Amino acid sequence: MLRLFQFPPNFGVPNPSPFCLKVETWLRMAGMDYQVKTVFDPRKAPKGKLPFIELDGRVIADSEIILRTLKATGTDLDAHLDAAGRARGLCITRLCDEHLAPLILYFRWVADAGWVQTRPAFFGKLPAPLQLFVPRMIRNQTRKALRAQGLGRHTPDELLLFAREDLQALSDLLGDSAFFGGEQPCSADAAAYGVLANIILATLETPIGQMARQEFPALVAYCERLRSQFWA
Ligand SMILES: N[C@@H](CCC(=O)N[C@@H](CS)C(=O)NCC(=O)O)C(=O)O
Incomplete structure (x- = not known):
């Protein structure tokens, strides 16, 4: 199971961090199963920033690196683009x-x-x-x-x-x-x-x-x- 580590919701949106909201929205668009783990202190993140994920025992930080890694597992939201x-x-x-x-x-x-x-x-x-x-x-x-x-x-x-x-x-x-x-x-x-x-x-x-x-x-x-x- 993919685990997404991110800030809790705030300001009436699912995530006050554009990067956390980006990754979770991507997962929803792709229809992938995931579990959210709330983190309050980004200093605990591998690169000192949120989001990061855990996937098959690997820890991956940075929204772009996360999406690139997920694409490599076979779910490509950009496959229809030239x-x-x-x-x-x-x-x-x-x-x-x-x-x-x-x-x-x-x-x-x-x-x-x-x-x-x-x-x-x-x-x-x-x-x-x-x-x-x-x-x-x-x-x-x-x-x-x-x-x-x-x-x-x-x-x-x-x-x-x-x-x-x-x-x-x-x-x-x-x-x-x-x-x-x-x-x-x-x-x-x-x-x-x-x-x-x-x-x-x-x-x-x-x-x-x-x-x-x-x-x-x-x-x-x-x-x-x-x-x-x-x-x-
Ligand atoms: N390049 C990173 C940026 C992530 C980022 O800037 N996250 C912010 C929240 S929006 C953060 O964790 N900031 C905490 C800090 O800088 O101490 C990504 O794409 O994931």
């Missing part, structure tokens, strides 16, 4: 994982309006002495990581413009199709749902979420379609 379709899927996945996900992180952890919602949601149940320093420490680590990555050096308005461009690109690429994979989902749909559900369906209010809901009705409909098809 080379250009697979390349397009990879570009969509990289946009979601490497650009939109850090933008979500910024508006949750660094921007004050996000932090006043993130802090109680993630740390509200911590014992009182830990409340004093753990949330601030993790927020500072996140701020430093985003500065090192580069996006954390920009103003909120500049970041929001990046987000708008990303969402416009996703909306244009989706067009009238049900999925990024066309009539049936592909791996890029799992990556897209991981970030889009966290932007559009999450109860936490962020400027990206407000913008996405107002300006990108096709992406809102996409999230609702995937939620009812794979998460109802």
Whole structure:
């Protein structure tokens, strides 16, 4: 049995981590059996980040390496795509994982309006002495990581413009199709749902979420379609 190690649900979505939600959505799209193991502290993960899986005694970390490994076992959600379709899927996945996900992180952890919602949601149940320093420490680590990555050096308005461009690109690429994979989902749909559900369906209010809901009705409909098809 495949075991998926990930954060618990939060913000009204199955997982507040785009990467955990991506892997679990992929497993559901593929119809694979799995067991979820909740982890609260990512420092216990093999690479210090979630998700990771256990499969046939092997421990595999990182959403992309997990999906690549699962594909190698014979379940390929991208089998219906030609080379250009697979390349397009990879570009969509990289946009979601490497650009939109850090933008979500910024508006949750660094921007004050996000932090006043993130802090109680993630740390509200911590014992009182830990409340004093753990949330601030993790927020500072996140701020430093985003500065090192580069996006954390920009103003909120500049970041929001990046987000708008990303969402416009996703909306244009989706067009009238049900999925990024066309009539049936592909791996890029799992990556897209991981970030889009966290932007559009999450109860936490962020400027990206407000913008996405107002300006990108096709992406809102996409999230609702995937939620009812794979998460109802
Ligand atoms: N490249 C990794 C990224 C995973 C990742 O960034 N996970 C975040 C949650 S969204 C995490 O565990 N962060 C904890 C930390 O950095 O301390 C993947 O695709 O799985």
